[in-house]
Amino acid sequence: MESRYEPQAIEEKWQLNWAQQDIDRTPTDAAKPKFYALSMFPYPSGNLHMGHVRNYTITDVIARSRRMQGYRVLHPMGWDAFGLPAENAAIDRGIHPAAWTHENMAQMRRELQRLGLSYDWTKEVATCSPDYYRWTQWIFLEFLRAGLAYQKEAAVNWDPIDQTVLANEQVDSAGRSWRSGAMVERKLLKQWFLKITDYAEQLLADLDQLKGWPERVKLMQANWIGKSVGAYLEFPIVGSGEKIAVFTTRPDTVYGVTYLVLAPEHPLTPQVTTARRRKKVAEFIAEISQESELERTAEDKPKRGVATGGKAINPFTGAEIPIWIADYVLYEYGTGAVMGVPAHDSRDFAFAKSNKLAINTVIVPEGDNPNQKLKSAYTEPGILVNSGNFDGQPSQEAKQAIIEYAQDQGWGTAQAQYRLRDWLISRQRYWGVPIPVVHCPNCGIVPVPEKDLPVLLPEDVKFSGRGPSPLAKLENWVNVPCPTCGTPAKRETDTMDTFIDSSWYYLRYADAQNPERVFDSAKVNDWLPVDQYVGGIEHAILHLLYSRFFTKVLCDRQLINFSEPFQRLLTQGMVQGKTYKNLRTGQYVPSDRIGDLQQPLDPETGDPLEIVYEKMSKSKYNGVAPRDVVDKYGADTARMFILFKAPPEKDLEWDDADVEGQFRFLNRVWRLVTEFIAKGGAISPREAPKEPTALSKPEKDLRRAIHTAIKDVTEDLAEDYQLNTAVAELMKLSNALGEAKCLTSPIYAEGIETLVTLLAPFAPHIAEDLWHQLGGSGSIHHHAWPQADSQALVADELTIVIQIMGKTRGTIQVPATVDRSALEDLAKESDIAQRYIQGKTLKKVIVVPGKLVNFVVMD
Structure with a gap:
């Protein structure tokens, strides 16, 4: 038996043992319920960062606990290995991208293994391997x-x-x-x-199926798909058989269209441009070709355009209207053309004013003068004016009527449009x-x-x-x-695009070594959908949307029998490090350059510094290397801190003192168990629990603490994964064992075994070592998860707080079955109450059953 907790020694020992015993191999026993636990796979950059550690530790706790709860678990890992950084490395370092990538994968694999993550490495995939990208190409076909x-x-x-x-x-x-x-x-x-636009409606509608996804992620996807309902309208080009198509959500304003705007890249732009305007148009197109899409569509930037000289006909009014091109219209969005309604659109109003274009009012508030000159665009609902047969109709009702009229005349049709592009x-x-x-x-x-x-x-x-x-x-x-x-x-x-590789990798894991097919559909249909997916919120839109798209296509191709890939999604928060920021310049300063931390000053400028927590990065001097933490404290401590410091979905502020706290906790667990063993304690066949009347009070109290821990940790490991509170429950059980007055009782032995068992998913190495020291057989990670005894949770006595004038003066113990009136009597008769109410007038007694009794007194 080891007398001291030496994490590095035991972690290396058990990692080797687990590898030799292959304890994390995915089981094939179909009699057990399945559970697929998956972390988003990493790009092999060379070293793990704390964000990786958090993501993978959360998923590992879920996978380990599900195994102990009787599930067959698939918990794989792989590499998102193609991409631009490897090509840049080839240019900068003179090394082939393949060599650079494989070196990084080997380094990161070693670091993952040091964390004690329970991956089935026989399922490993690398997207840059021909064995994988052969099937990426097959899916493309x-x-x-x-x-x-x-x-x-x-x-x-x-x-x-x-x-x-x-x-x-x-x-x-x-x-x-x-x-x-x-x-x-x-x-x-x-x-x-x-x-992907062929699946826009299905991708949007099926968000309602994703009950286990965060609402904000579903909202982000819905906004990205961006469904708009409106009308598709066509405007004939004067002197041509062509028509300019636009999509609008405001068909009620169509009588107010006074110009059309094409994207400069629109294929009709050369056709509508007159000879006189050709040079101006070419110069404008050349100028804006230097601008990014972001610059062209920025809200705070004035909208620029030029007239093409061409004309179109507003079929609703018969009027000829000018055709312009402008920087804010992109060919990739919608039809690449928009109708200008300056009286009822703020952007169009500003554009029309700056370019002296006509502004025709066609909607006014009820009772307003239709001929009143506008000082700004009127964008609210109202009553139609100057709109032919539709005058007098409420604008909301007129939308559908105008669409139906356009359909009858052959000028347009009702249509839904999506922001989503192919x-x-x-x-x-x-x-x-x-x-x-x-x-x-x-x-x-x-x-x-x-x-x-x-x-x-x-x-x-x-x-x-x-x-x-x-x-x-x-x-x-x-x-x-x-x-x-x-x-x-x-x-x-x-x-x-490397998003292609990551849009189907979760399917290949189920049959990773298949050389003949992309995957065996029966195996994929057995394991999928993923039961719990864990990854960063930064992937909330593209990766998750593309994965959903791929799944739906492959389902329609009858390769799989499900249409959504991930049943539950957990988006873990960032790991933030402490850094020092110059209040005046905004520059970050390394902590080792700062002298007096009571009033930190920039050593170069003398400016005051503020302490802030931000996402870890080298440029902010606040990064913490996982290997340094593991070298100093061990992997179990790193895992416990990551899990305890904050709920999984919240940002986590790194603090060395809190890491030390978790290291001390694991040392305390080590001492509790090894001292128990030194006195002859061991795991023995569980005896039938004694009748409650046969247990002493210390035994009852400890057994209640044990089964409360089992109940609470089990609930915390359920669907919401409150892993921080689960660790807190382990600490409570440790404290209860440390304060127990029944060290030779079988109840104490039950508590020791329970603590080690509940600890196993969180700190797998120390739990395994202590389990074997206790004489446990096999791996603790294949040991059954304990079940809470509901009888043990019922207290015989309650602790009641005694208050005088709202101020707590002490506590008393009363029978758990005491009724309200008896509780008041017991409280009055207690020594604590008598000490404070004797000789005074008792005005009122406030009783909160099971909690407290408050005496209101007067001298």
Whole structure:
């Protein structure tokens, strides 16, 4: 028996033992209920940070507790291994992205294992492995077969110096390239898309099914999908057979349309531009091509535009109206055109005023003068005026009437529109999944045959950071015969957005080693949906939305039998570190440069500093490396602190003193158990509990504390996962054992075993070691979870607070079955009450049954 708690020694010992015994292998016993516990998998950046530790520890506690509660548990881990950072490393360090990625995966795997996380490593996947991305390509071809993948021209960020496309994250806030410093341009290039818009309504409607998701996440997704109900209207172009289509949620204002605005990129822009206006229009298009989408749509920026010289007809009024182009209209949104109603839209009003365009009032408050000159747009409901046969109708009622009229006349139709756009998945980079199609001059776009998958990433590439994608430079790789006709053809050189990889990985875990199929549908249908998914709120929209989209498509393709991937979602809060911030400059100062912490000052400027808690980062000098904490205190202490400091969904403020507190708690548990063992204590077959009358008061009190802990910890580990209060309950049980007056009783032995068992999901190494010291057989992590005895929870006596004039003076013990009048009598007769009420006039007695008795007295 070890006399001191030495976390590093026991953790290394048990991690090796668990690996040798393979205790975390996913069971195949279908007789048990299943539970799929999943953390969002990480990008292999090289080292874990505290956010990782929090995410994975929360999920590990859930997985371990469910195993002990009789579930067969799937708890896997893998790597979101493609992406831009690896390619940047290749450029900056002269190392191949594959080598950099695999080194980082190995390093992070070692750190995960040091935390004692109960992963089944036989389920491990890495998205950069051909064994995985073969099936990513296969799924892409399923989308292509279903008509859900297509290629079209789209606006992208273009670096004119490096001659390459940039992802949004490669463009700084000033609109410059991260590498060359050039002002980024917007350029039309052929890009691949997935038709997520075909599933917009289903994605929105099915949010109601997600009862186990945070409401704010569902709201964020609903807002991102952005359903609007209104009308699709067409305006004929003068002198042309073409029409300009717009979508509006305000058909009641259509008689007030005095101009149309096209996106500069709209294909009709060249057609409607007159010869006289061509130069002006070209100059404007060139100018705004330098701006990002964010700049063009910023609310606080004046809206700019130019007239094309073209005209359209408002079919409702018959009037000719001018056609403009403007920076605030984007071709990727809606129809790429909007109708200008300056009298009833604030943006249109400002645009019309600055460009001297007509403003026609068509809605007024009831009883107002319809000819009154507007000082600002009127955007509230009202009564229609200057609107033909619809004059006098309330604007809300007129919406439907005008839509029906447009349908009858062939000018438009009722329509729902979504803010959601089709998903652009093309990336002009190397380190990603090659899109498995060939471009043939005869056959067009030809899918790579399934037998030829995966289309492997070639290894002999050079990274310069300039020019087109490295893949486009590899002629031997690009030039291939067409799979259909044999004509010389070219491979697609775009790779897929890495969100594709993470949109289906949770399915592959259920059958991770299958070399013949994407997965066995029976296995996936058995394990999925995921019972509990844990990850950061930053993934609330895109990753989760794309995963839901993939699941619905694969369900429609009859590959799986469920349409939502994650039954319950927990979005854990951030881990924040303490840092010092200059109040004047806003700069962060390392704590080791600060002298007098009573009144911290910036050592360089002398300015006062404030102590703030913010997300950990190197730039804020507030990062804490998980390995440093584990080296000093052990993994169990790191886990206990992460779990105890705050509820899982709240932000957590790192505090070294609180880490020390958890280390002391585990030392206290170690002493309790080892002292029990030193006196001959051990786990023995559980005897039938004595009749309550046969137990002494100390035994009754301790047994009540034991079973209260079982009940409360079990409830805290239920669906809401209040892990911080669960740890607090463990501390209460430890205190009860430390204060117990029945050390030789079987009840005390029950308490020791219960404490170690309840501790196991939270601090798995110390619990395992103590379990074996106690003589337990097998692993504690395969031991049954204890059940609360409801009889033990019932107290024989109650502690009643005695108050005099509202001030607590002491407590008394009374029978649990005492009624209100008897409680008042017992309280009056108590020594505490007599000491304070003797010789005084008793005015009133306030009784709160089971809680307190308050005496109101007068001298």
